[in-house]
Amino acid sequence: MRGLLMRRRHSAGSKGAADRPPVPAGPPAVELDRVTIRYTEADGNERVIVEDFSLTVPRGAVHCLAGRSGSGKTSLLRVATATQTPDSGEVRWAETPVVGLNHKQLAAARRKHMGYVDQGATVIEELTVLDNVLIPAMPEGITPAITERAHELLGRFGLAAAARQKARSLSGGERQRLAIVRGLLLEPTALAMDEPTASLDRSTADTVIEAMHTAAASGAALLVASHDPEVISSAHTVTRLV
Numbered sequence: 001m002r003g004l005l006m007r008r009r010h011s012a013g014s015k016g017a018a019d020r021p022p023v024p025a026g027p028p029a030v031e032l033d034r035v036t037i038r039y040t041e042a043d044g045n046e047r048v049i050v051e052d053f054s055l056t057v058p059r060g061a062v063h064c065l066a067g068r069s070g071s072g073k074t075s076l077l078r079v080a081t082a083t084q085t086p087d088s089g090e091v092r093w094a095e096t097p098v099v100g101l102n103h104k105q106l107a108a109a110r111r112k113h114m115g116y117v118d119q120g121a122t123v124i125e126e127l128t129v130l131d132n133v134l135i136p137a138m139p140e141g142i143t144p145a146i147t148e149r150a151h152e153l154l155g156r157f158g159l160a161a162a163a164r165q166k167a168r169s170l171s172g173g174e175r176q177r178l179a180i181v182r183g184l185l186l187e188p189t190a191l192a193m194d195e196p197t198a199s200l201d202r203s204t205a206d207t208v209i210e211a212m213h214t215a216a217a218s219g220a221a222l223l224v225a226s227h228d229p230e231v232i233s234s235a236h237t238v239t240r241l242v
C-alpha cells in the first residue's frame with residue numbers, strides 16, 4: 001500500500017478522544033476488498049492511488065476520504081460508488097459484489113444501495129424543492145407513500161417550508177441538504193458525497209456536517225470525500241490519501 005494511512009477517527013484530530021463517538025456497529029454497507037487504483041499519467045509514469053486497499057463502512061457510520069487536492073479522493077469515491085472500475089479488487093454494497101455487474105444489474109443495485117450527492121449538489125433550478133427530491137422515484141412512479149417520505153425527510157433536514165419553492169431560490173447549504181434528502185429518498189444502504197462543504201462559509205458548512213450525521217443516524221453509511229478539517233474531525237473513521 002503506497003502513501004496511505006487509515007485511522008479511526010478517535011485516534012487523532014483536533015478533538016480529544018473522549019469527545020468522539022464510537023464507530024457504529026451496523027452491518028457492512030460499503031466494502032472495498034483489496035482494491036487497487038492506478039493511472040498512467042501524461043508523462044508515462046504510473047500513479048498508484050491505492051494498492052490492495054480494504055475498507056468496511058458499516059451502516060450508521062460516517063467515513064471520510066481525506067487528502068490534499070489530487071490525492072485520489074474522487075477516484076476512491078468513484079470506485080466505491082461503482083462509477084469507476086478498480087484495476088483489481090472487489091467492491092460490495094450490503095455484501096453484494098458490484099464489480100463486473102452489467103449496466104442493468106448495476107443500475108438496479110445502485111437504486112437499492114447507493115445514493116449520491118455530487119460536488120456542488122446539482123439541482124434542477126426550475127423545479128420545486130419537492131420535485132427535485134422526487135426525481136429518483138420517477139422511473140417507478142410517484143406514489144403517495146414516496147411523496148410522504150419526501151415531506152418527512154424535508155422536515156427532518158429543515159426544508160419543510162421550502163418544499164414548494166423553486167430550487168433556484170435555495171442557498172448553497174440548503175442545496176446540499178436538498179441533495180442529501182434526494183439521496184436518501186429510496187432508503188439506500190449508503191450515501192456518497194463529494195466535497196459537500198466546498199465553497200460554503202464555515203457556519204453553513206457546519207449545518208451540512210450536522211445533516212451528514214443526521215443521515216447516518218437514520219441508518220445509512222456515509223462515505224464522504226473531503227479535505228475540510230471539520231468534516232474530517234466529525235467523521236467516525238477516516239482514510240487519509242497522500
Ligand SMILES: Nc1ncnc2c1ncn2[C@@H]1O[C@H](COP(=O)(O)OP(=O)(O)OP(=O)(O)O)[C@@H](O)[C@H]1O
Nearest residue numbers: 039040041047067068069070071072073074075076
Ligand atoms: N482517468 C484518469 N487518468 C489519469 N489520471 C487520472 C485520472 N483520473 C484522475 N487522475 C489523476 O489522479 C489523481 C487523483 O485524482 P482525483 O480526482 O481522484 O483526486 P482528488 O483527491 O479527488 O482531487 P480534488 O480534491 O482536486 O478533486 C490526480 O493527479 C488526477 O489528475
